[in-house]
Amino acid sequence: MSFFPAFIDFRSRPVLLVGGGEQAARKLRLLLKSEAAVTLVAADAVAEIEGHAQAGTICWRREAFRPEHMDNVRFAIVAAEEPGLAEAAAVAARVRGVLINVVDRADLSDFTVPAIVERGDITIGIASHGAAPMLASRIRLQIEAMLPARLGDLAKLAGDFRFAVKRVLPDADSRRRFWRRVFDGPAAQQALAGDGAAARETMLRQLNGAQQAAEGVVHLVGAGPGDPDLLTIAAQQALLNADVIFHDDLVAPALLERARRDADRVPVGKRMGRHSMKQDDINALLLQAAREGKRVVRLKAGDPFVFGRGGEEADYLQAHGISVTVVPGITAALGCAAAAGIPLTHRDLSSSLTLVTGHNKPGSEAGELDWTQRVGPGHTVAVYMGLSQAESIRQRLLGRGVSPALPVALIENGSRPDQVVSVGALAELPAMALRHGDGPTLLIIGEVAAKARATEIPQNQRRIA
Structure with missing residues (x-):
């Protein structure tokens, strides 16, 4: 950020405007809205400027610019195209300590005038620091369409x-x-x-009734696979409104940058081999924060209801009388497969999809499900958290008669800048797993896996067997 964003109180303060054409007229409209005391310097001017001069809303000096015009002003805007005028005005301004903006000359300007969205006292400025003014104008139109008129x-x-x-x-x-x-x-x-x-x-x-105690609400929010641009609008709004965010270890740091700056961020990560907090303790923290009246976000990688224990947390909170809102996210199977170029279904290769996890709750009915029966022609299986189970998965599938040549793909840190994808055959799966690091990894099994775009795995990221 090369320019510091600020809104300046121009009311009754002297501002010099140099130029009499359409560009100067546009700047004049903004200055008059801000109630600045405008002195305009130009030998000639368009009818709009002449009208303001006749009405007495500006002081018009009908002459060519001279350095002395910068005396006794604090800000100046130059919107004229005469050769050499911009450079001369910039020198005169800096000698006198006047902050200057030269239209379309960021190299001569101390400040820029942003594209503006106005809704009464709500003012939004979009600036590109002179690099792409048309892009700033396009963004302004998009924001205009989003904001209510009143x-x-x-x-x-x-x-x-x-x-x-x-x-x-x-x-x-x-x-x-x-x-x-x-x-x-x-x-x-x-x-x-x-x-x-x-x-x-x-x-x-x-x-x-404001002093009556009010309980908070808990939002179970899916963060998606890692790319901040894959956050849903609802997830973004929940992050911006949160008082406290309890986030998984798998949530990419860039996603937390989308939250309100003063929101508390509490890591409650659980990853295979290093559980930092028990689920019961997480439930208790969510309940306590909600009972304090806070707006709570439980931020989970992927989707909160796909291998994310969101259902357990929702049941616990609702049993204690806390309102729960679920904000779905793009689950890893969808986001990571897309980032790697894998169509999970394909008319020629796969007409069905199974999502499974490599780690289930011991003794649970889900843990007893033998998903390996589904592996075969025309079917795709996406295994979450299956990297450490690569050898076991290969043996179970080969034991069921699955072809050792069946394509498989491993997607580590899917959709993130450090994404790594490896493609091979089922027989090679354990060796492929050893080449990956400890980032969140999705395993795709099925003919569609052959369509993955493999990446070279940096030597310093490979695991040692």
Whole structure:
């Protein structure tokens, strides 16, 4: 980030605008919205600028730019194309300590003017620091389409009640939870629908009952296979609203960067061979945080209900009266296979798919399921956490008469920058496993595995037998 983002109070402050064409007129509109005291320098100007000068909203000096025009101003914008003018204005500004923006000349500018989205007092600026202004404009259009037209009305409602809320709820955490209930609740919906009176009445009722204890909610959120761009919109929103995030060891660090900056992050990882926390202890932590009124996210790799113990956690919390919301994620079989170029089903190769785990709860009915009966022509099996079971899997399948030439693929750190894929035959599976590291690895068994795009495994990442 080469520019520090900030919004500056221009009200009644002297700002110099150099130029009289359409570009200058566009900048003038923004300056007048910010209530700056604008002095415009240009020998000629378009009709829009002349109109503002006649109305007395700007001071127009009908002359060519001179360095002295920079005297007694704090900011300047140059929107003129005369040869040498931009360079001369930049030198004059820096000699006098004036911050300057030269349109389409990032090399001469101290600040940039972003593409802007406005909703009343809500202002969003999108800047590319001069590198790609058209891209910034395109992003602005996308954001414009997402935001409600009356978002400014909701901001005004919040502003009107801000100090009343602070008096009733002096604790910062209580205020944060209160405002979230407001923005997610009926008061916000009424304000966005244009019913300001009803929104104020709802706010008053909520404020009168604000000191009553409110239990939090737990969101069981699927983080997907690792690529942050594969987060769902619902998962992103849950992370941005979370007070505390209990995350698995398998969750990629880049995903946690999508969370609110001041949210607590608690690692509760469980991986084969190094269990950092028992499931009962995780359940207790989730329950305690929810009973404190916090908005809790239990962030799980892949999908919380596919080999993620999400069902166990949901049962436990609901049995204790806690509201649970499930946010599905892209499970590893889908995300990793796609990243490796493997179609899990294919009209010529596979018409069915089985998802299994290499590690089940001892003694469970699922643990007794013999999935090896499903392996054969026209079927794909995706084995989660099966790397350490590679030898056992090979022996079981060969013992059932499965061809040793059946294609298999191992996908380690699927969808991440350090993804590693190896492709081979069932007979080679244990040797393939030894070439991989200790990252989360998915095993694909079936004819479709031959379509995987193999990668070279760096020597320093290979395991030693």
